[in-house]
Amino acid sequence: MAIVVQKYGGSSVANEERIKIVAEKIRKRIEKGDKVVVVVSAMGKTTDKLINMAKNISSKPHPREMDMLLTTGEQISIALLSITLNEMDIPAKSFTAYQLNIITTKDHTKARIKDIDSTKILSELKKYPVIIVAGFQGITEEGDLTTLGRGGSDTSAVAIAAKLGINCEIFSDVSGIYTCDPKIFPDARKLSYITYDEMLELSSLGAKVLHSRAVEIAKKYDVPLYCASSFTEEEGTWVVNRLPEWLEEPVVTGVTIEENQMKITLYELPEENQVISNIFKKLADFNINVDMISMFSYGGKFHLSFTVLEDHKEIIENALRNVLPKTKISFDGIYDKLSIVGVGMKSSPGVAGKFFGILAESSIKPVLVTTSEIKISVLVPSDVSKKLLKKIAETFELGG
């Protein structure tokens, strides 16, 4: 007998019929003799609906009360899944965060898990083949309800698996991690294995499958993750620390496009210590995530280019004007970010040359470039990015 954590996302429990499909999947697993800790999200768009209710009342709802509101979504899911399993004569019992003592920090709406009462989980698993845990939620030491922020149910599942030292299976409407988006490159190959680091870099490919915070926890505690479809029996993708020995390390594991990247340039900034940090701190205050960053110095001054998601132009302008009242700010347009990722890059020279060769062949000059150990990203015009992705996928053999 093994114990496994299975997490089912919101679209997998969006209605009573889908909940039955999930219950059947759980039944198959326990018929193999395993015990299952199921973590579920709120049904479909429930969390969004609850947020809208609160926003109708207040533009800044009280965070503690917001969590009181939002935690009901997952509680509905666990109850309905448990009713379904019990109806199928599978003894199951559902638990909220407070019933399992999932202790978090007090940062309402974005709390972090501090501890989980594994003795309670293990003792309930002696009595029930299935226990169902509300994802996304926790309690503070004072007994207040908290939520873990977006992607929080993934985090709950991985944290429980980490605490119990077992595998974590993440089921969603996506059947695994692909080398690239099959909508753009239909021949895209599903990966059998991917490393945590690659998964984190491939956030746009993985976002629909697994939240990056959960990947970080899995990496930290070395929890093997398995991502697969809730609705089919297809093989999924393992996310692990290191690829199995027998697997030849591919140079490039995947290629992604992220759209709607707005490029902004600040001209002739003084080369003082605090300038850059002041700029990015101020943007962070306004909740603006800066992605790619590039700078160019000359004669005691420098230019700074960076990208953000396009839908915050006004907020960004306000934020920047706040710290740089007189600087020339240029909004340079909307681009796509094209990235290749692969752990094999580290040990395989020539990847960058090959990559930029493809751009050159297509007469594309990237407007921004950033690199990491296992990733190269370029900002390119949106109308050519898909054609480029196909060429890259073919060149680096990412097809099926």
Place this chain on the structure above:
Amino acid sequence: MAIVVQKYGGSSVANEERIKIVAEKIRKRIEKGDKVVVVVSAMGKTTDKLINMAKNISSKPHPREMDMLLTTGEQISIALLSITLNEMDIPAKSFTAYQLNIITTKDHTKARIKDIDSTKILSELKKYPVIIVAGFQGITEEGDLTTLGRGGSDTSAVAIAAKLGINCEIFSDVSGIYTCDPKIFPDARKLSYITYDEMLELSSLGAKVLHSRAVEIAKKYDVPLYCASSFTEEEGTWVVNRLPEWLEEPVVTGVTIEENQMKITLYELPEENQVISNIFKKLADFNINVDMISMFSYGGKFHLSFTVLEDHKEIIENALRNVLPKTKISFDGIYDKLSIVGVGMKSSPGVAGKFFGILAESSIKPVLVTTSEIKISVLVPSDVSKKLLKKIAETFELGG
């Protein structure tokens, strides 16, 4: 400074606008210097929607999991009301049953309150002018969530008031208790005071205002109840143990009609000890509530007539056939039950005579009669009941 419990029903918190009206009402109260423990029900039809979701999955949903599901309704309400109050700069904090240790029996979906942690309520009231409590719910000593059955939020409110030894105000879309249904007798008078006993007997008049279980608890612990409208400033009705000294006791306090009463007669039953109790026990097994009961004996046998709500004919026939395979069972038709209620009846002879006089004048012969210390009920044809009610209301001076 006084502390008061205020309970707002589902229709009073049915949407964000109504919740704001409720919040304004609370604000007015705390501006007087009082502290308020607010108990709320689930919004509008939320509980029914949740029940339907469960019934789509199972005809007999697991009771523990049903409670896990249903308690989310009130949790949504308390969060939204608290968000609203905080948005209005009124410090408020919401609490689920487990956060206040509202301990109940283990009878899921129909649990009874065993104890409430009043120290927690009182210590929170030192910090907040308003605390908001999820009605209808509790937890077992083992930490499982329970619900108190229909009308449970009234019960929660009265139980908290009883524990704290304070008044309980019940707000709904009905502005108080009337001598009779204003839809039938537009001149009906709103009562300033009514006794617990009358309120219990007038269940059909009071049902929309206050659940009878809550009245029973209020009576037991002598909690003064005040029933009024959530939406107006109109004076409501006090429900108390004894009318104020200065108030002349009316002979008849109210008159009601309950519709859809099915009369059933069982013929020639043997006069054995267990016959009647077996019949009613069996009906109870099938969850059939018997209301009026009348019997007629002759020569070692007896006939038994009783009424039930009409929508259970087949179930009743099955139940009765189970204990009385050969007895003649007659379904005698659907009637209205007309009742007069008044604590003054006890000390005022001649009420029955006057009451039956009105029936006689209208040439109505009741098909069933039952009486208690403070109530007389008759079963009459549905097409004459409203005309009779008006005559009775005029005769006993129940007008405004």
